[in-house]
Amino acid sequence: MSALLEITDLTVAFGRRPPALRGVDLVVEDGQRLGLIGESGSGKTVTALAVMGLLPDTARVRGSIRLGGRELVGLRDKEMARLRGDLVSMIFQEPMTALDPTMRAGRQVAEAFRLHRGADAGRAREAVLAMLTAVGFTDAARLADSYPHQLSGGQRQRVMTAMALINSPRLVLCDEPTTALDVTVQATVLRVLDEVLDAEGAACLFISHDLAVVSQLCSDVAVMLEGAVVERGSAQQVFDAPAHAYTAGLVATSRLDLVVPGSRLPTVADHVGRARSRGPR
Amino acid sequence: MLRTIGVRLGVFALGLVVASVVIFAITQALPGDIARVLLGDGASADQVAARRAQLGLDRPLPEQYLAWVGGMVRGDFGQSWLSGLPVRDLIGPRVGVTAWLAGLGLLLAAAIALPLGALAALKRRRWPGFLTSALAQVGMAVPAFWAGILLVVVFAIGLRWLPANGYVPLRSDPLEWASHLVLPVVSLGLVQAAVLIRYVRSAFLEVLGEDHFRTARSIGWTPWRALARHGLRNAAVSLVTVIGLQLASVLVGAIVIERVFVLPGLGSLLLTSVISNDLVVVRGIVMLLVLAVLLINALVDISYVFIDPRLRTGADR
Amino acid sequence: MKRLELMIGGALVGLVVAMALVSFVWTPFDPTAVLSAPPLQRPGWPHVLGTDGMGIDIASRLLVGARSALYVGVIAVGVAALVGVPLGLLTAQLPRAAAEVVLRATDIMYAFPALLLAILFASALGGSTETAMAAIGIASVPAFLRVTRAGAVTVLASDFVLAARSCGTSRPAITVRHVLPNVAPLIGVQASVSFALAILAEAALSYLGLGTPPTTPSWGRMLLDAQTFLFSDPLQAWWPGVAIAVAVLGFNLVGDGLRDFLDPRLAEVA
Numbered sequence: 001m002s003a004l005l006e007i008t009d010l011t012v013a014f015g016r017r018p019p020a021l022r023g024v025d026l027v028v029e030d031g032q033r034l035g036l037i038g039e040s041g042s043g044k045t046v047t048a049l050a051v052m053g054l055l056p057d058t059a060r061v062r063g064s065i066r067l068g069g070r071e072l073v074g075l076r077d078k079e080m081a082r083l084r085g086d087l088v089s090m091i092f093q094e095p096m097t098a099l100d101p102t103m104r105a106g107r108q109v110a111e112a113f114r115l116h117r118g119a120d121a122g123r124a125r126e127a128v129l130a131m132l133t134a135v136g137f138t139d140a141a142r143l144a145d146s147y148p149h150q151l152s153g154g155q156r157q158r159v160m161t162a163m164a165l166i167n168s169p170r171l172v173l174c175d176e177p178t179t180a181l182d183v184t185v186q187a188t189v190l191r192v193l194d195e196v197l198d199a200e201g202a203a204c205l206f207i208s209h210d211l212a213v214v215s216q217l218c219s220d221v222a223v224m225l226e227g228a229v230v231e232r233g234s235a236q237q238v239f240d241a242p243a244h245a246y247t248a249g250l251v252a253t254s255r256l257d258l259v260v261p262g263s264r265l266p267t268v269a270d271h272v273g274r275a276r277s278r279g280p281r
Numbered sequence: 282m283l284r285t286i287g288v289r290l291g292v293f294a295l296g297l298v299v300a301s302v303v304i305f306a307i308t309q310a311l312p313g314d315i316a317r318v319l320l321g322d323g324a325s326a327d328q329v330a331a332r333r334a335q336l337g338l339d340r341p342l343p344e345q346y347l348a349w350v351g352g353m354v355r356g357d358f359g360q361s362w363l364s365g366l367p368v369r370d371l372i373g374p375r376v377g378v379t380a381w382l383a384g385l386g387l388l389l390a391a392a393i394a395l396p397l398g399a400l401a402a403l404k405r406r407r408w409p410g411f412l413t414s415a416l417a418q419v420g421m422a423v424p425a426f427w428a429g430i431l432l433v434v435v436f437a438i439g440l441r442w443l444p445a446n447g448y449v450p451l452r453s454d455p456l457e458w459a460s461h462l463v464l465p466v467v468s469l470g471l472v473q474a475a476v477l478i479r480y481v482r483s484a485f486l487e488v489l490g491e492d493h494f495r496t497a498r499s500i501g502w503t504p505w506r507a508l509a510r511h512g513l514r515n516a517a518v519s520l521v522t523v524i525g526l527q528l529a530s531v532l533v534g535a536i537v538i539e540r541v542f543v544l545p546g547l548g549s550l551l552l553t554s555v556i557s558n559d560l561v562v563v564r565g566i567v568m569l570l571v572l573a574v575l576l577i578n579a580l581v582d583i584s585y586v587f588i589d590p591r592l593r594t595g596a597d598r
Numbered sequence: 599m600k601r602l603e604l605m606i607g608g609a610l611v612g613l614v615v616a617m618a619l620v621s622f623v624w625t626p627f628d629p630t631a632v633l634s635a636p637p638l639q640r641p642g643w644p645h646v647l648g649t650d651g652m653g654i655d656i657a658s659r660l661l662v663g664a665r666s667a668l669y670v671g672v673i674a675v676g677v678a679a680l681v682g683v684p685l686g687l688l689t690a691q692l693p694r695a696a697a698e699v700v701l702r703a704t705d706i707m708y709a710f711p712a713l714l715l716a717i718l719f720a721s722a723l724g725g726s727t728e729t730a731m732a733a734i735g736i737a738s739v740p741a742f743l744r745v746t747r748a749g750a751v752t753v754l755a756s757d758f759v760l761a762a763r764s765c766g767t768s769r770p771a772i773t774v775r776h777v778l779p780n781v782a783p784l785i786g787v788q789a790s791v792s793f794a795l796a797i798l799a800e801a802a803l804s805y806l807g808l809g810t811p812p813t814t815p816s817w818g819r820m821l822l823d824a825q826t827f828l829f830s831d832p833l834q835a836w837w838p839g840v841a842i843a844v845a846v847l848g849f850n851l852v853g854d855g856l857r858d859f860l861d862p863r864l865a866e867v868a
Contacts, residue, residue, distance in 0.1 A: 054498055057406050078503060085500035092499075097492040101591060102514040111510070112500035147590040163500060296706045303710070307718050418854075422794070422847035424801050424818075427839035430825060434832040445828075526708065533713040537802050541825070552806060555721040563721040567714065574709040 003066075004030045004203050005051065005171055010063035010073075012046055012055065020046045022227040023063070028171065033197070033204045035214035035235065037250065038224035039268075044207040045093075047224070048173040051205075052090050053080040068170060086116040089164040090173040091193075094180060095156040099148040105159045106132070106144025112163045131162045134199065136192045154185035158192055165196050172197065174206045178213060190217060211254040215239060223247045245271045282593055286583050293579035300571045301353075305346050308560045318558055319362055336362060349564070358565035363557055368565040371550060376569075378448060378546035382465055383528075383535045389470030390477050390531075391524060397474070398481025399512075402489060403504050405482075413478065420475025425534045429468035429541040436464060446543040465542045469534050473527060480523040484516040491515065517588045525581035529574045600858035607851025614845045617664035627655035629662045629815050638831050647837055650820070651827050659815040660837055666804070666816035667845055670731050671796040675789050677735030682742025683785055687773055689743070690750035697747070704740035712737035712799040717808060725808030734799045738792045745788045749781035783860050790853030794846045801842045817842050 005028040013019035021043045028034050036044050049055050051065055053072060065072040067088060072080065089112075092098040100108060109131060110124040119127070125144075132140035135158040148156055157177055164172055177193065178186040194217055197204050208214050214221060215235050222232035223244065231244040242248040249271030259265060316332040317324065324332075333339045337348065352359055358368035397413050404410035437445035443464055449457040485508060488494055493515075497507040513520075536548030543549070547566050554562040586592050621629075626646065628634060637653040639645050647656040689700045710718075716725075716733030723729050753759060754777060762772050803809030804818030812819060817838040824834035 052499055054495060081498075081501050081503045083501075084498065090499045092492060092496060094492050098496045100493040100497065100511045100515065102517075102589060103511070115501050149591045160496070163496070292702060292705075295702075296709070299703075299706050300709060304718065308722055418850065419843070419847060421850060422843040424798055424805075424839065424842055424846075426802060426805055427821060427835070427842065430821060430828065430835045431839070434828060434835065438829055438832060529709055529711045529714075533711045536713070536717070537806060540806060551717060552808075555717055555725075555808070558721070560721060563718070567718055570714065571709045575706070578705070578709075 002030055003027050004032075004068060005205070006064075006066040007047070007051070008064040008066075010047070010050060010061070010065060012043075012050055012062075013060045014056070014058050020227055021050070024224075024227070024229055026222055026229055026232075028203050028205055030170065031201055031203050032220060033206060033218040035218035035221045036205055036207045036224060037209060037211060037214055037221060039209060042224040043227040044224055045175055046227075048090065048175050048205065048207060051088065051171075051173060052084060053077065054084075054090075082116075085112050085164075085169070086167045087169055088171045088173065089167070089169045090175065091157070091160050091164045091177045093176040095153045095160060095177075096180070098160055099156055101148050103147075104144065105146050105148060105151065105156075109144070109159065109163050109166055113166045116167050127166060128162070131166045132159070134196055135159075135162045135165075136188070152185070153181050154189055157181065157189050161189070161193055161196065165200055165202065168200045169202055171203045171205065174204060176208055179208070179210070186213070193217070211239065211250065223250070282586055285586055285592070289579055289582045293575055296575045296579075297572065300575065301350055301568060302346070304564055304567050304571070305349060308564050309342065309345075315362070315558065315560065353565075353568065359561045361554075361559055361562050363554075363559045363562075368562050371562060372547065372565060372569065375545055375547050375550055377451075378544055379532070379535055379539070379548060381451075381462060382469065382538065382544065382546060383531045385462065385466045386469035386473060386535065386538075387524065387528065387531050389466055390473035390527070393470065393474035394477035394481050395513075398478045399485055399505070399508055401478060401482040402485035403508065405486070414482065417475045417478040417482075420472060421479075423472055423475075425469050425472040426537045426541045428472055429465065429538055432464045432468050433541075446541075448542075448544045461542075461544075465538050465544060468541070469531065469538050473531055473534065476530075477523065477527065481516075481520060484519040484523075485512055487519075488512040488515050514588070518585055521581050521584055521588065525578045528577050532570050532573065600855050603851045604855025604858075607848050607853075607855055610844050610848025611852055612848075614664050614668065614841075614848060617661050617841075618668050621658075621661035621665055625655075625658040625661050627658045629654060629658040630813065638827060638834075640831075641833070648831075648833070650823055650834060652823075656820075656834065656837060659820055660817070660841055662815040663817040663820060663838065663841060664845070666727070666810045666814060667797050667800060667842070670727060670734065670800040670810070671793045673731045674734035674738060674796045674800075675792050677731070678738035678742050678792060679785060679789060681735075682739040683746045685739070686743040686746025687750055687777060687781075690747045690754060690777070691769065691773070701744070701747075704743055707737070707740045710737060712795070713802055716799065716803050717806075720803075720808040725803070725806075725811075727810050727814070730800055730803045730809040734796045737799075738796065741792060742785065742788055745784055746781055749784040750777050753777045753780045783856065787853050787856045787860065790849050790856060794849035794853070797842065797845050797849070 005026070007024055007026040010021055010024040011019055012021040024043065024047055026034075026047070036047065038044055046055070050061060051067070051072065053075065055061065061073055063073065067083070099105065106125070106128050109128045110121075113119060113127050114124045117124075128144060129140045132143055137143045137155075137158065143151070143155070143159075148159075151159065160177070174193070178189050181189060190213065204218075206214060206218050218235055220233065221235045221238045222229050223238065223246065224230070225246050231238060231242065231247050238247060239251055242251050246268065249266075249268030252266040252271065253268055316329045316336065316338060320328060320332055337345060340348075349359065356369065358372065360367055361371060397417075401410045401413040401417070433445045436443045444461050448461050451458040488508070489512070494507060494511060497511045498504065502510060535546065536551060538544070539546040539548035540552065547569070551563060551566045554566070626644065631654065633653040635645060635649050635653045635655065637649055637651050639649040641648045645655050645657070647660065650656055650659070685700075689697045692700070712734040715737050716730055719729040719733045750773075759772060759776055762776055767775070800809055800816070801818035801821070804816040805822045807822065810816035810819060820838035821835060824831075824838065827834060
């Protein structure tokens with residue numbers, strides 16, 4: 001395996017505030033699924049947006065992001081736009097707002113296809129219907145003609161998945177794609193995502209704060225804290241024997257099935273010195 | 282959906298009634314005897330009474346109002362008090378001039394404001410954005426008729442490229458028609474564009490912050506093309522509203538611009554009728570202008586249903 | 599940035615106000631004396647901006663013109679605020695359906711822009727400064743009504759109003775003590791913007807000969823006069839236009855600048 005995505009010493013700052021990322025190092029191998037976990041504000045989404053080149057104007061970026069051997073930091077937006085949706089794509093967190101409300105779902109997926117493949121409408125429609133079937137829609141034609149507001153959250157997120165994968169990207173960035181969904185719908189969307197990632201052989205950077213979801217989908221895990229990666233390794237290794245105190249805290253709070261009934265629930269602060277010194281005793 | 286349209290048309294009809302009452306009441310408020318004013322001081326009491334009867338001014342006000350409105354419904358706007366000619370024949374040939382001026386002016390304004398408003402939104406933190414916003418701010422402060430005068434100084438008097446005033450009907454000579462309309466349309470359109478740019482900018486800024494705009498960028502659209510494909514449609518509801526509201530000020534602007542360029546439109550007829558106390562003509566023209574504004578705004582409201590699919594089904598909310 | 603807008607706007611408005619004030623005590627020449635000097639003189643000395651077609655000093659007319667613009671603006675905006683603000687406060691307390699009727703009524707008023715209303719008034723009463731002020735004032739009422747209502751609805755829904763109400767404070771008292779002070783900055787922004795529109799409307803009316811009478815110097819009227827001599831003396835059409843633009847720009851900038859100092863919740867309705 002070779003490194004598909006190689007992030008080296010990535011620092012991102014907005015305005016005069018303290019930097020959101022302070023020297024992130026991260027590698028995603030070809031076909032690898034890496035879970036990126038950490039609390040909100042730890043810089044997971046900023047990392048993904050930096051890879052996509054979709055950070056707001058005000059962001060100052062230093063360091064290196066290499067995708068398939070190509071340096072993305074400092075790349076002109078026109079060049080970057082050519083890679084987006086083709087070599088690398090992204091699935092966003094908010095299924096209710098991430099699709100254009102004024103455009104039929106099928107057309108939005110077709111747009112992603114035609115933009116990079118330059119296909120005519122007929123061929124695009126075929127590809128779209130095939131992709132929609134692949135993400136688990138049995139009535140792809142009817143779905144393609146629906147507007148987003150006529151779809152459920154889970155359906156929208158599968159449309160989003162179809163948009164992200166229709167060009168067979170090498171890397172898919174998933175930013176908490178199931179967080180906003182009901183638990184039962186979560187399972188469906190994750191299964192679909194698992195299947196299509198497999199079918200396309202795409203690598204995936206899966207952002208989540210839900211360790212259960214990550215362990216289900218990812219082989220490897222990286223842990224972020226306050227704008228830096230503090231630990232990484234195989235999912236089993238990280239979850240079974242966390243090396244960093246913060247990871248240990250995360251793992252403990254996620255395994256509530258192990259808690260003896262009647263005893264106090266574990267908190268991350270139990271494991272992390274920095275939090276303990278501030279927390280109430 | 283049909284219900285929405287029905288309700289809106291009802292509101293439109295009600296607006297027409299209210300507007301006609303307002304217009305009638307104001308033009309009726311003239312102190313003194315209009316017949317005497319029209320005939321001059323030398324007229325005898327009998328002459329004045331006869332004139333009053335002839336104009337229908339001796340009838341009770343509600344009857345006069347109903348006669349006026351009833352006539353308009355049938356397409357009869359009454360007779361000019363001054364010339365005795367049917368108001369319809371006076372207005373008819375002039376509607377085209379004003380419609381061209383206002384329509385093309387609004388079109389030019391939109392054609393300028395859409396790209397510049399997009400620029401101001403996309404580059405809001407960089408100098409092109411600042412510059413556009415600053416220019417719009419200055420443009421808003423310029424009276425359209427002054428812009429017209431300055432354009433005449435430069436292009437008609439200085440460079441002698443275009444005529445300073447007058448009008449040639451489209452049918453008699455399209456080229457002359459166009460050359461006579463360029464300056465009026467530009468002076469009206471430029472100033473309206475400045476006002477529009479601010480609205481377009483804020484409508485687009487809202488779209489830029491939407492999640493689906495980020496999605497459009499994530500599949501590979503450049504900011505400009507994402508805005509064209511997804512932004513325009515999503516901003517359309519607010520843009521169409523603004524353009525509808527601007528129509529009233531464009532029409533009023535056209536009245537003044539007609540004066541600057543001596544165009545034989547509704548505005549110049551309105552002004553001469555105001556000065557000569559020909560209230561039947563004034564009433565007819567104002568009613569026509571108000572009708573246009575109310576109608577366009579009703580159409581704008583109805584257009585929402587076609588722009589935003591969420592309003593079409595009627596299932597939600 | 600916003601602070602800069604406010605400063606530039608304040609300076610421009612200050613300049614116009616200063617012109618008007620100075621004109622009360624001093625003008626270079628008599629701004630109404632016809633043919634006291636040779637007509638159509640180019641800028642120079644002693645007529646800094648030259649003389650117009652009737653031999654009147656342009657600089658003097660420009661100074662006095664500021665008075666007309668501000669006079670019409672102050673009265674018109676004052677009338678609009680005096681009518682619109684109470685109506686807005688009142689409709690904010692009305693049930694939804696009743697408020698809807700009022701708002702629809704103001705929609706119809708939007709079809710009568712200041713200038714059209716003024717032309718209508720002029721047809722019945724003759725063009726004058728008073729009809730111009732009345733028309734511009736009435737046409738500006740809906741804007742004040744809507745802004746005040748929107749702001750008042752926001753304030754009425756806030757917790758401190760609920761707290762006041764739970765203490766037994768009466769509705770009128772809440773409106774005067776809590777709502778009005780909170781929406782006042784909003785009304786200030788609207789007043790500034792309306793003032794700019796009033797100056798534009800007054801200029802257009804005077805240009806059409808339906809506003810300030812010819813004997814009183816006004817910027818719109820000066821442009822009308824200048825148009826007669828456009829071929830021989832185009833520079834005459836420059837100064838009054840600049841004066842109008844400066845005044846309007848000033849008030850618009852002040853309005854924009856003030857907007858930034860509003861409570862963010864209220865800024866949304868401004």
